[in-house]
Amino acid sequence: MSSSNSNRQLSSGRLWRVIAVILACALVAAACGNDDDSSDGSVPAAPEVGDSSSEPTGDSGGMAEDSSTPAPTAEPEPELSGTIGFIKGPHSAMEVEFNDQIIADFNAQVAPDVEVEFSTYDWPVHVAELTTLFASGSPPDVQYLVDLIYPAFAEQGVLHDMTDLVNDPDWAEERANISPFAWDLAEQQGGTWGVPVLGAVYNIFINETLLEEAGLLDSWDDSYESMLAAAEALTTDEVFGFGARTSAADFAWWDWYPYIHNAGGDVFSDDWTECGLVGQDVVDAMQFLIDIHTAGVTPAIGSVDNQGLFDLFAAGRIAILHHETPNIVALNENPPDFEWTVAAAPPGPQGHTVMGNFGILSIAEASDNKEAAWEFIKHWASAPQVGRFAEQVSLQVVRTDILDDLFADNPAMQKVQSEMVPRVQGLQPSPHIIEALQAAWPVVEDAFRGNRTGEEAIAGMCEAIDGVLAG
C-alpha cells in the first residue's frame, strides 16, 4: 500500500516536473521567437505613393463597344510564360464562365503561353480562406480583394506593393481612366495594393406599384421622416413597409452607413485614431434607424436573412428594401408582377451619400510570376474586359471612360451608375475596419430591438470601436 502510494507520489512528482519543463521550454521559445521570426515575414519597406503627375485626368472616351477589341495595353508579350493563379469571390452563378472569357481573351491577345488557373472563394468565409492561402506561402498570384479586408493583408506584408507598376508611364493613360476616389481606396499605408476594378453600390429597391397606389411615389424619399411615414402607410398584414439587413453575418452595416455618412459621422475619426461617431446628427440618424426598426414596419429583427429579404421584396411583400445591385440581374431575369426601381436613401443633414465598397486586383508578395500577374491584371482591368464583366454581373465600374456605353439595356444599372456612384462615400480602409464593425455591430442589433436609445447605441459603439483601436 505504501509502495503504491509512493509510486503515485513519484508519478505525480514526475508529472509536475514534466509540466514545469514544458512551461519553461514554452516561455524560452516564446522569448526567442521574437528574434527568430523577425526575418521571415517582415513588412516590406513602404515606398512613396505615386507622384501627383500621374493623377487621373477624367473622361477620355467611350467604352469599347466590341468586347473582343484588344485592350489599349494589350501588347502581345510572347516572352511571358508559366502558370498564375487567380482567385475571386463570385458575383454571379456564372462567375467561372465569365472569367474563362477574360482568360481566353488574355491568352489570345496578350500572353498565349501563360496559363491562368481560376478559382473562387466563398464570401462568408473569404477572410479565413485568404488567410489560409497566404499563410501557406503559395497563394494565388492574383487576388480580387475588397476594401473591407485588403488593408489588414497589406499591413501584414503579404501583398505586393504595386506603386511602381501602376505608375509605369506606359500605363499612365489606363491609370488615368480609373477614378481618383478608387485609387484613394487602393493607396494606403504608403503603398498601392491593387488596381481598382469594380464596385458594389448598396441601393434601395422600391416597389413602385405599391408606392404609386399609396400616392407616395414622389415623396417617400424626401426625408427620413417621410420614409418612415411611407413605410408605416405601406405596411399591411401581407406587406412590410421597409426592410434592411440587421445582422453582422449579412454585413448589415452597408445599409447603416449612408445614414451615418449623411450625418457627418464615420466609424473612425479623420485620422483613424478614435471613434468617429460624434455629434448630435449622428445620434439623430441612429435614433431614426432605431425608430424605423421598432415601428412594426419591418420583418421581425433577425428573422430574415440577406437572401430572404430580397425574396420577400421580389414576392411583393417588402415595399422599400435596402440591398445591393447584383440583385438587379435577378429582377431582370425573373421580372416580378409589379413595377420596381432603384433609389438612394433620403438625404441627411450633412449630405446625401450612397454606400459602396470596391474591389481591387492585387498581387501576392509570394508570387514568383509577378510579371505575368501584372499583365493579367492590366488585361482584366481594361475597358472591354471589366466593362463586359460589370454588365454580366450588375456591378459598378470605377473607370470613367466607359460610362456612356455601359448598361445600355439596363435602366436600373444606368441609374445606379450615373446617379449613385458619383455620390458614393466608401468605408475607411483601415486594417482595423472589419474588427471595429464586428465589435460594434451587436450594439446596433441590440438597439434595433428597442433596447437602447440612439445616444446609448452610439456610446456603446464608440466604446467597442475605441476598444479595437486600443488593441
Add this chain to the structure above:
Amino acid sequence: MTHIDPGLTGAQMTLSPEEHRRLAKRYRRRTTLTAYAFLGPNLVAFVVFLLIPVVWLLVSTFRTGGVLGPAEFVGLDNWRDTFSDPLARTSIRNTVVYSAMAIPAVFIIAMILALALHAIPRGGAPIRVALYLPTLQPAVVAAFIFTFVLHPDFGVINYAVRWLGGDPINFLGDTTLALPTIAGIEVWRGTGFWTMMFLAGLTALPGELYHAAELDGAGAIRRFIRLTLPLLRPTFYFAVIFATIVNLQLFDSVFALTDGGPVNSTVSVSLYIYRSLFLFGDIGFGATLSFLLVVTVLLLTGLQTYLLRDSK
C-alpha cells in the same frame, strides 16, 4: 528456452527462484515491448498532432502575429486581454450555458428512447435507423432543415402557432431564444447517437440480475434506479466526458445558423477563436483562448473522471 525433462516429478519441476525471476523478467520485457509496438503509432500521432501543437499553442499565447507577419513576444498581454475582454467572457458563458442545456437534455431523451427500444423484442431496426438519421446530417444540412421548421414567416412551427392564433416566434432572432434553439437543434442531431450508445450499454447488461430483481418484487423504476443506472456507469463515464468535450467545442451549428448573433447571444468560445484567428488575424489572442479551452476540457475531464470513478 528452458528444457523440462518429462521424467521429472511435480516437485522436481518447480523453478528455482533465480530462474523464476529470469523468466518473469523476460515475460515482462516481451509484453512491454509488444505493448509499446502497438502503442507506437498512436504515440507518434499523439506527439505530432496533439502534444507539439499544444506546446506550440502555449508558446503562441506569449506572442502576437506569426502566421502572416512576424511573431513578436508580448509577455502576458494576451492573457490580460483574454481575461478582460467582455466578449471572451460572453462566449465562455454562452458555451457553458449551452452545454448545461444540451448535455442533460440529450442524455435524458436518449435514455428514454434507449429503454423503449430495449423493451421492443422485435422490429426495432427501422426505428433505430430513423432515430440515427439526424446524427448523419452535417450541421449545414441541419441548419437548412431547421430554416423550414423555425422560420417566423414560413416555418412549420410558426405556421402551426399562427393557425392556433398565436404570434410567430422568432426562434433564432430573439436574444433569449437563440441559444436554447441551437441547443435544441444539437439535441436533435445528437439524440440518435446517444440512444444507440445507451442501447448498446443496456443490451450488454446481465439479464439474470433483472430476473432476480423481478422475482424479488422490484418494480421497473426500482430496477432502473438500483440496477440499470449503476451498471451503466462505464457507459455514462464515457458519455459525459465525450459529450463535454464535443459540446464545449460548439461551432458549426452556430456558424451556420446565427454567426454568433443576435447581439452575441450565441457566440461560443470556438466561434470567437475562429474570428480572432481568421477574421481579425489576432493570433496571440486566439491562441490564448484556444489554450484556455484545451485546459478547461482537460480539467473538466479530470473532474468527471474523479467524480465518476468506480468506487469499490
